[in-house]
Amino acid sequence: WDEPLIFELSREGRIGYTMPKPIEDVSVEVPEKLKRKSPLNLPQLSEPEVVKHYTRLSEMNYGVDSGIYPLGSCTMKYNPKINEEIAGHPGVAYVHPYQDERTVQGALKIMWELEQWLKEITGMDRFTLQPAAGANGEFTGVMVIRAYHLDRGDTQRTEMLVPDSAHGTNPASAAMAGFKVIEIPSNENGTVDLEALENAVSERTAGLMLTNPNTLGIFEDEILEIARIVHKAGGLLYYDGANLNAVLGKVRPGDMGFDVVHLNLHKTFSTPHGGGGPGSGPVGVKDFLKDYLPVPLVGYDEERGYYLDYNVPKSIGKVKELYGNFAVMVRALTYLKVMGREGLREVSEIAVLNANYITQKLKGTRGYELPHKELRKHEVVFSAEPMKKETGVKALDVAKRLLDFGLHAPTIYFPLIVHEALMIEPTETVSREELEAYVEALKRISEEAYSNPEIVKSAPHNAAVRRVDDVLAAKRPIITWRMYRELKEKGEVDI
C-alpha cells in the first residue's frame, strides 16, 4: 500500500512524548547569536500514529525472517533470537563506555572472550574489535600494513594489489590509506593469475588483499603459492573475511598464509544486518603486527581483571570512536557459544553444500551459464549473458521477477568479471525445500524468458511498488523532504 511520508502525517499540536521536568525551572538563555530562529519543521504526531507508520513501513520490507535472502557475498543467514535477547540485557544498553573498569567487567569480558574465539577461528594472534563494519575493518587492516612498513623504514611500499574480482571496498580502502591500487586479473578458473601476480609484485608492494574463497565462490587453491610470492616480495597478505562462512571451523586464514584478517560479525556470526548496518568488522593480525592495532585493546590480568589497554606503542590510532559496535559483539559471542567447535564446522559444510546444491540443480538451465569451475564454496555466480543475448532478458529482469515469487533476488552484476552475473549465496540456514523452490523459480523464469519475455522484463508485478526508476532518482535528486517541498512548491516535481 501507499504509506505517506511521516511529514505528511503531521498535524499541528500533536505530541508523541512527555518530557521529564527540569530539576529547576530557571531560565537558561542561549546566546542571542546562536538562538534557534529558523523554523523546526519536524512532524507532529502522537505515539500511536508513529507506531502505526513504522509498523506499516516494516511490512513493506523483506527480511531474513520473510524467506530466503540469497544475496551473494552478504551471508544473509538466520539471525538467532537469543542473540537479541542477550543484547537486550540492561548491562548492554545502560552502560557508559567511560565507566571505571571495575564497573564494566562484564562488558570487557565479553570483548575479551570474543577475541579469543576469533583468534582461534582465523589463526591470528591479536584482534581489534573497533571497526564498525567490513570496510572500516579493511581500512584498519591496510593502515596496519602501512604502519608496519613505515615503522621498518620501508617507505617505498606504496602499492596495494587487489584482484579484479575483489569487493569494491578493497580498492577503496586501500586508496583511503594512501595506497596506489594495482589490479590483478583472474585466470580462466576464476582465481588469481599467478603469472600476473609475479609480474605485479615489486619492492613497491605493500600487500595483496584477497578474499578466499573469492567472490565467485571459488577457493583459491593456489593460496600457498600466492602467499609465497607476496611475502617473498616483502608484501603482506590481507584476508577479506566477507566469505569466511565458506570455511568457518574448517580452514583458518592464518594457515593459508594471511597476516591480517577482517571479519564481518554481521555476515559470518549471525548478527542482523539492520537494513545496512550496524555491522562490526574486527581485524586480527599475526603477532608481529599487534603493536600497530588501534587503541584500546582489551587486556586481562588476574589481579586487575579485564581492562582497556591503551598501551599500544605503534598504534595507528583509532578508526572509530570508542571500542566498536559492542551490542553487535554481544550477539556474535552468543552465537559462538551456542554453536561451538562442531557447530561452526557444520555451518560451513552446509553453507557450501547448499550453494553446490543450487549450482548442480540449476546448471544446464537454458539462458544461465556457469562460468569457471563447478565446485563452489558458499556461493555460486551464474551468468545470464546467454539469456540476454537470446531473449533480451537481463540479470536485472531475472532478479525483479524473483521478487514476484516472494523470493529475494541474488546479488547481481557482481563480481564485475562475470557478465550479467547472478551471485547466489543461500547460506546454511535455508532448508532443502527453500533451495528447491529457488531453483524452480529460476527455471520458470528461464521458461518465461524464452516464451514470454515481457512478463520478466516488466517485473515485478506483485511487490509493494513496480520497478523503481533509479535513473530519474540520479538525474533529479530528491534527497530530503526539504528538497521535495521546495521542488513541489516550484511545481518542478510531480511525485
Next chain:
Amino acid sequence: WDEPLIFELSREGRIGYTMPKPIEDVSVEVPEKLKRKSPLNLPQLSEPEVVKHYTRLSEMNYGVDSGIYPLGSCTMKYNPKINEEIAGHPGVAYVHPYQDERTVQGALKIMWELEQWLKEITGMDRFTLQPAAGANGEFTGVMVIRAYHLDRGDTQRTEMLVPDSAHGTNPASAAMAGFKVIEIPSNENGTVDLEALENAVSERTAGLMLTNPNTLGIFEDEILEIARIVHKAGGLLYYDGANLNAVLGKVRPGDMGFDVVHLNLHKTFSTPHGGGGPGSGPVGVKDFLKDYLPVPLVGYDEERGYYLDYNVPKSIGKVKELYGNFAVMVRALTYLKVMGREGLREVSEIAVLNANYITQKLKGTRGYELPHKELRKHEVVFSAEPMKKETGVKALDVAKRLLDFGLHAPTIYFPLIVHEALMIEPTETVSREELEAYVEALKRISEEAYSNPEIVKSAPHNAAVRRVDDVLAAKRPIITWRMYRELKEKGEVDI
C-alpha cells in the same frame, strides 16, 4: 498468501532446539504401564523455519498497530510499548509465585499500588486482582454477592437481574454461580425500563448486573433510581466494567451506587488483547463485601512490607490459581502512572468525543439508522436494518466490505436489541483523520449497497482469504490436525 500448517512443514530429522544435558546421565524408567508408546506426531522443524512460519502468520493478522480497530465493547485502544518494556523486566518473568515475600517485595508492591489506583478510580474499598478476564471477574463478583446473602442467612436470593442489552457473559456468569437469570427489558431510550425493574425485584433478588454506559453506549441516567430500587429490595448492584473507558477519571461506579465492580485491564487500561487473551479482570467491592473476596489479598505493613493475606475469613475461595495475570497488572500500572489523574480524565473525554464524532458524521447516511438517543458515550450502535431491507446488504456484509479498505469491522449483531447492529467504539487513541476515513468508508459502502450491492455482499475481496464459510466449519468440525488427517485419509475432506 497461503501458509501451510506447521505439520505440513515438518521434515523428519529436523530439530529446533538444543536441550541442556541432564545433571547425571542415569537411566530413569517410567513405569511400563505408563510409558509413551503411541506416536508423538509433533512437527519437526529448525528454528529458522519456525520463525519464518509464525512471522508469516503474524503478517496475516490485523492488530491495533495495523490501523483503527473499533470493535464495540472491546476498547481496542493503543497498547503503549512502555507497558511491554516494563513487563519484560526479568523481575516479572523469572519470579516464582511461591517465593518468600521478602524476595518479591517488588511484585507485591505493584499489586498493592495497582489496587490503590483502582479503588480511587471506581470508588470501591478493596480489590482482588485474581480474575483472569472479565467473565472470570463477573463470576467472582456474583459469587461474592452470593456469599454475602448466604452469610446473612438470606438464602432465598436466587435471582440475578440482567438487562436485555447486557453482554452474554453477565447471564452466563450468574448462571455459573447458580443464579436464575431474570432479563430486564430496555425502554425506548435504550436504558433500563424502570417499571419493569420495579416489577422484577423481590425478596428473591440477589442483585442487578449493569453496564454503564450500557452496550448501546448510552449512559443510564436513571442510575441512582435504579440503585435505589435494587437496594431497597435487598439486592446488590454489580457494575460490568467493560465500558468504563467512557467515564474513566470522571465518574465512579461507587458514586453511582454500585457495590461490586469488575474491570478489564485489557480494555480500559491499555494492556494488549493478545488475540483473545490474556486479559485481567480485577473485582472491587464496597467495604461491607471485602471479607468475601478471593484469597489471597495483598496487604501492607510498615514492618513486614507487602505480603499476601490469606486471612479473609469468609472468602469465596479462589477463581483461578495463584494471584491472577501478574504480567498484565504490570502493564496496567505502568499505564496508570503515565496517565495520572488528568490523563485518565482526558481518555474518557476523547473516547466519548470520538464516538460522538462518528455518530454525528455518519447519522443520516442512507441505510444506516441510529436507534435510541443521539448522545453516546464511548461507542455508538447503528442499525443496518434499512439497508438490509432496501438492498439485501446486511451488517455482516458491511463489516466484510470494511476489511477491503484496510479497516477493521465494528462489532456486529450485538447488542441483541438492535437489529443488524453495527457497534462502533473508536477509542481515544485514533486520530481525527482515522475517524474521517472510517466514516467515509461506511458512506461509500452505503453508496455501493444502493448501486452495486453485489460488491458488498461478496466482500472481502482484498483480504488474505475470501469470505470464510462458518456454516461448513460448524457442520463438519475439523478442530485439530489429527481430525483433519483422519478425514483426509478417509477421503472425506477436500481442503
Next chain:
Amino acid sequence: MGRHYLPNAAHKEELAKEIGFASVEDLFSDVPKGMVKEFNLPEGKSEYEVFLELNEVLSKNRTVLEMPSFLGAGTYFHYVPAHVKYLIERSEFLTAYTPYQPEVSQGMLQALFEYQSLIAELVGLPIVNASMYDWGTAMAEAALMSARVTRRNKFVVPKALSPEKRKVLHTYTAGPGVEIEYVDWNENGQVDIEKLKEAVDGAAGVYVEIPNFFGMLEEELITIGEIAHDAGALFVVGVDPTILGVVEAPGELGADVVVGEAAYFGNPMNFGGPRAGIFAVKNDRKLVRQMPGRIIGMTKDADGKRAFVMTLQTREQHIRRAKATSNICSNEALVAVAAAIHLATLGPKGLTELGEVILKNTAYLKKRLSEVAEVPFEGVNFKDVLVRFGKPYNEIHGALLERNIHGGYYIGEHFPELGESALFAATETTRKEWVDALIEALKEVA
C-alpha cells in the same frame, strides 16, 4: 500525563464544536449532576520517570536467575527459547483481539488451530479448545461439564491435590452444588484404589493427575479410568504436558477429558500468571456440545481455499447467554500461541528429551535430598519431590534464604498429616551446582 497517546487531545474542543457540542463537557450532560468529580490520584509522569521508578521496584524482586530456587508445586522454571517471546511480541499477534473477522485474522486463527492440534497430539484426544485460564479452572470446568453430561453431582478427586486447585474447584462447584469427594493417597503417595472404589459411586467424574501434587506418577492410571467408567463417571485426567514425551497420552489410557497447564511451554513464570488451561475431550458429540471455551475450526473461504474460523459457538455465552456451557469469553490465546511455538520448536525428539532430562534431574535431586532428609514416597518423581524434615521447615527455609538459596514449598499447613514437609522441584533448568549447594546448606541447617 499521557497526551502522547491521544492524537485529538489538542483539538478536542474544536472537534466537539464541529459536531454540535458547545464543549467536551457537554458530551457528559447525561451524567447526573454532581457525579462528575475530581479524583484523588497522582499526576501523570513522563515515560522516563515511570520507567525509572518501576525498574527500581521490579529490581527488588529476587529472580531465580539470581538465586537458585527449588520451588515447584505447580509453577516451574522452564527455559523459553528466545524466539518464542520474540514472535508473540509481534504486534499483529500481541495487539489483536478475538478473531471475530476471520478474513483479517487468519494468522491468529491458524496459530490457535495449530495449538489445538499440537495439544491433541500430546494428550491423545482429537478435540481441544483454544485455552482456558489455567489448569485449575480447566479442571473445575471439567467437573461442571461432568455433572452436566452425567446429570450427577459428585466429583471425585485425589486428596493429594494442590491447595490452589482445591480452592478453585470449591468455588466453581459451589453455585451448581457439585459435591467434591477426596480420595486419600496410599503408602506410595498415589491414589488409594480401594478408597477410590468406595468413593466412585454416583460420581459424575473421577479426576486424577499425572504427575500428582507430590510429583509421583500414578501407576494405576488405567485401573482408575476403568473404575470411573464402570461407575458411569467420566474419567478426567490432569496432566503436566511436559511429561508427555515419556508418559503415554492420557487419551490412550482411557481419559475422556484431559486438562492441564499449557503455559509450561513457551511462557515464563510471571509470578504465577498468565497461564493457559488445556481442555481436551474425546470426539463424543455429548462432550463436544458440553465443553467450555472457544474452538477454532478449519473450513473454506468463498474460493474453496483453506481457512480457519471460530466454530461451534452455539455453546458459548454470547449466543446462549445463561444457558452457555461456560461464561468464558477472553481466554489465554497468546499464552497458547507461545506454547504452540515452543512445542513446534521441540518436536517429538525435543519433548522426549525434555521429559527425560527432567526425570533425571529430579532423580538426582531426590537422591541428594535423601542424604539429608526423609523422602517418604518411593518411586519415580517428575519435577516435585516431597521431603520431610525433622524440625520446623520455616527455620530451614530462613537459613537457606540467608545462603541465597530458595528452598521448596512448605505443605505442612495444607497436609498436616505429612508433618514438616515441603516439595522441592527440579526441571531441565536445574544445575548440578545448585543442587549440590542446596545439599551442602541443608547439611548445615536441616
Next chain:
Amino acid sequence: MGRHYLPNAAHKEELAKEIGFASVEDLFSDVPKGMVKEFNLPEGKSEYEVFLELNEVLSKNRTVLEMPSFLGAGTYFHYVPAHVKYLIERSEFLTAYTPYQPEVSQGMLQALFEYQSLIAELVGLPIVNASMYDWGTAMAEAALMSARVTRRNKFVVPKALSPEKRKVLHTYTAGPGVEIEYVDWNENGQVDIEKLKEAVDGAAGVYVEIPNFFGMLEEELITIGEIAHDAGALFVVGVDPTILGVVEAPGELGADVVVGEAAYFGNPMNFGGPRAGIFAVKNDRKLVRQMPGRIIGMTKDADGKRAFVMTLQTREQHIRRAKATSNICSNEALVAVAAAIHLATLGPKGLTELGEVILKNTAYLKKRLSEVAEVPFEGVNFKDVLVRFGKPYNEIHGALLERNIHGGYYIGEHFPELGESALFAATETTRKEWVDALIEALKEVA
C-alpha cells in the same frame, strides 16, 4: 551445537550424494591437503546454558540505572522511548540488508529517506546521507572531503577536541597526508578567534563544534564561518543534534558541511556502540559529488507512483572502487532509523523541550558543582561541565564510586594544562537527587 539453526543438518550427506558428491568432505576437495584442521574451541551449548552464562556476565556491569553517573564527554544517557526499540526490532527492519532491491525494500528506504529529511530540518542543510559510523568518522570524512574539494591539505580544528575524535582524525588523514592544525581555546573555553585567523591560511576546512568538548556554546560561530570562507576553506560544523531545538541550525549559521552524532536519538549507550554519524552538505554539486556514504532518493516506479531508491551511487566504492569518495559500504542504517523514529516522536516541541531541560539540568549541575570545586569557564553549558579539583581526581573518583556514584570523565591526561579536571555531565535523565547526592559526596571527598 547449533544444529537447530541448520535445517539440512540431518540430511547433509544425503544431499551431497544427490548432487554427485561422495560426501560433504568432497565439497572441500579444492582446499590444499592438510589445511582443514580441528579447532581448539569449546563445544556448543544449549541456548539455556548460554543464556544463563551471559546473563550472569552482563549482570556484572553496573548500569547507570543502578548507579547515578555523571559521565558524558561524547556519550550520554538519554532516555529512548520504548516504542523506538520495539519498532526497530521488527524483523523486517532488523534482519534486512542494504536495500539493493528497492521494490521489496520500500519500508527501509522510506524510513532512511525520512531520517535524511529529519536531519536536514535539524541542521538546516538539504543533502544528508543515510549515515556514517559515528560523529568521529563523519568528521574525519569531512576533513578528507574538504581536501578533495579544495585541493588543499590542511584541516583546522579546535584544540578542545575529544581524544576520541582527535585519534580518529589522525588515522583517517594519515594516508592522504592531510595535516591537522589545532587552535587553542580562549578564557571562555571557546575557540580563540585571533589564533584561528593565523591558522586558517591555506586550510581546506575549518571545523568547530557546538557544544564543544568542554560543553561550551561557541558564541562566535558565525564569525568562525566567515573566517573560514574568507580563507577559501569549507566551514564544517560538528553538532550534538539534541541541542538543535534551542540553537540555530548550523546551515543557517554558514556551515557548508554538518557532522554529528545521530545515535543520541533513539539509541542507548551500548558501551559506546553502535552509533551513527550525521553527514550533511549544502546543495552544491561539488559537495554532493564528493560526499561519502549511501544516499536514498525519491523517485517513481513504472506506474508513476512514488518510490524510494539508493541514488548517486557513482560516488561509491562498488562502482568507483579505488576512486570512490569513501570506502564506506555497510553504514548504521538501523541506528539511523531508530534516531528518526525518536525524532518523529519528539517533533518540534519535544526537541525544543529536550534542549531546554538539558540546559536547565546542566545549569543546576554547574551551579552545584561550583559550590565544591572550581568551574573555570563561565557561560552556558550543554550537558558537559568542566570542573577542576584541588587534589588528584583519581582519589575523588574512587571515593565517589565507593558511595555508588560514578563521577565525571577525567581529562587531565589529555589536557594537562587544565590540571585535575574532569567533565561532569547532565541530560534530561539526570535527577535532582543524584546531583544532590553527588554534591554531598564531593563535599566529603573533594
